[in-house]
Amino acid sequence: MISFSCRLARSRFVLDAAFSFPGGCTALFGPSGSGKSTIARLIAGIDRPDRGRIAVGDHVLVDTAAGIREPVHRRRIGLVFQDGQLLPHLSVRQNLAYGRYFAPREASAADFDEIVELLGIGHLLGARPSTLSGGERQRVAIGRALLAAPRLLIMDEPLAALDIARKHEILPFVERLRDTVGLPIIYVSHAVDEVARIANRVVRLAEGRVVAEGPPEEVFAAHMPTTPADRFEAVSFLSAAVLRESPEFAVSILAHPAGEIVVPALLGGDRGEVRVAIQATNVSLAVERPHGLSVRTILKGRIRRIVEGSGASAAVTVELAGGDSIAAYVTRHAVADLSLGEGCEVYALVKAVSIDERGVGRFDSVKHSKVRSE
Structure with missing residues (x-):
């Protein structure tokens, strides 16, 4: 069970949101500025909430009332951003190995060959990031995150920088990841087509608050629109x-x-x-x-x-x-x-x-x- 309940006030934006989900893939959905990426950054430890509590299973990451704030490097949160953020001077194999370096000793390490096969990147191991397509870079970034043995994987708009052809290329791999790895995933997106295909639960956000939560068919059900x-x-x-x-x-x-x-x-x-x-x-x-x-x-x-x-x-x-x-x-x-x-x-x-x-x-x-x- 992943639970989130936090408030964060900025000069032009206030996040006051709470949700929970048992596992699988949950999408944070909403327009730009709704708070999706802010929630991802709070879970990862990049930002601090004014008050709140975040837990992954029995492991508490943040509890401001109890004075708990676990350091970023101990949270074991895998992050995949829009551009993959691979190390340009390292090969694909070395980038993947870099992810394994952050896996704690007590965690059961993911199998390197199995991850490579799952993501279809075996033929890319000797290549440098500059020679990869956008979809290939994202698959390598996912592999690096998995090899760090995370408790939770956060994918923050992972397809936003890709064209339609590259989206077609990577979506089946994200699907496969959801179905085979058994790792809870938070998928941040404002694209209905991506959320419809990937998520089994949706948290819909608007202006820093949760306005709907549940299965995609309920969250995206037809209603009288408030705007055209x-x-x-x-x-x-x-x-x-x-x-x-x-x-x-x-x-x-x-x-x-x-x-x-x-x-x-x-x-x-x-x-x-x-x-x-x-x-x-x-x-x-x-x-x-x-x-x-x-x-x-x-x-x-x-x-x-x-x-x-x-x-x-x-x-x-x-x-x-x-x-x-x-x-x-x-x-x-x-x-x-x-x-x-x-x-x-x-x-x-x-x-x-x-x-x-x-x-x-x-x-x-x-x-x-x-x-x-x-």
């Missing part, structure tokens, strides 16, 4: 199995109880069940099953809830066969024109190209490997 931009952060998560691929069209077809879901990527037939993130603004509704459309994903369901705002929008939640729900933002005009109401049978329509393949995540029950540090 808020509607783009409402996301539904559907679980489906890879049914088949069509390499000639570069798409994968997923089997869901409510219908087939077409994803604009080749996911691999061995991926089993995946989680698909669909933005509410990319969902349309029909009262009859449509024909002759370019839309490939047509999911049958029943309206569970309609929330109308004072403006043009209405947030509609549709319960699908199989238990999943999908949200749609439509106009209040459409609700009236189609006579939509709670209990109505409808079809949720999603254009394949509107599904961000970066948000298609694999969540399985892979057993934790011996990489985990105690």
Whole structure:
């Protein structure tokens, strides 16, 4: 269990936040200036809270009331930043060995070869950081952090400096890390697609405070937006199995109880069940099953809830066969024109190209490997 409860006041910003999570990958999500990185720095010991308590399991890192503030070098917090921060004069192998240097003697050391294989960096061991791509540098930085035998891994906007191609390159490795290492991870990000794919819990922040906490499907559920931009952060998560691929069209077809879901990527037939993130603004509704459309994903369901705002929008939640729900933002005009109401049978329509393949995540029950540090 990781628990955090701290207050830190600065001239233009006040952080007053509390949350806890049992393990797995928890995302700190929110806009720039919401306090995400400040929390990471407090946990790592880079900053000091005015008051509060931070603990990883039974190990107390900070307790201002009890006068406890463990030094940074004894906290065993692995940090991965945007740029990797590798030592430029050392090879990849030497950078990794540098991480092992900080592992305490009493900790069970992670296996070097297993970490290298996990992150797919064996062919890079003799290279210098200046010759690596952004994604490769981040994988080496993750390896260095793991070899230091941390109690907790913090990834602070690790993909923010990467282009889309490099994000595609590194996300599967972060997924693999989450599923196999068994190390609690705090993932700092303001990108919905990353959080949707990586996290099994989300702490949403705004202006230094926790405004929502829970599973991604609850935190990102559709609601009446307080600002126009808020509607783009409402996301539904559907679980489906890879049914088949069509390499000639570069798409994968997923089997869901409510219908087939077409994803604009080749996911691999061995991926089993995946989680698909669909933005509410990319969902349309029909009262009859449509024909002759370019839309490939047509999911049958029943309206569970309609929330109308004072403006043009209405947030509609549709319960699908199989238990999943999908949200749609439509106009209040459409609700009236189609006579939509709670209990109505409808079809949720999603254009394949509107599904961000970066948000298609694999969540399985892979057993934790011996990489985990105690």
